[in-house]
Amino acid sequence: MDDIDRKAISLLMDATLMSEDEIERTLKILRNMARIKKRKEKNLKSIKDVLDYWACQAYKSSMKA
Numbered sequence: 001m002d003d004i005d006r007k008a009i010s011l012l013m014d015a016t017l018m019s020e021d022e023i024e025r026t027l028k029i030l031r032n033m034a035r036i037k038k039r040k041e042k043n044l045k046s047i048k049d050v051l052d053y054w055a056c057q058a059y060k061s062s063m064k065a
Helices: 003-017 020-040 047-064
Strands: none
Touching: 003 020, 003 047, 020 047
16 A cells, blocks of 8 residues: 555545535545556556545545544
8 A cells, every 4th residue: 555545545534524515626636646546557457446446445444443
């Protein structure tokens, strides 16, 4: 797990307290971060896979807390 992953997971965990506009901006940021991650790691299939991974990790982290 690298810095991009940690930032994305942190954003997702904070999303529950955001307004609708903040969530839309956060989604744009997450999509851009996923594009960067996909460019760095060629073995990733799609941006959606990256977003799904982050969502899963954020869920697991929130359940631990």
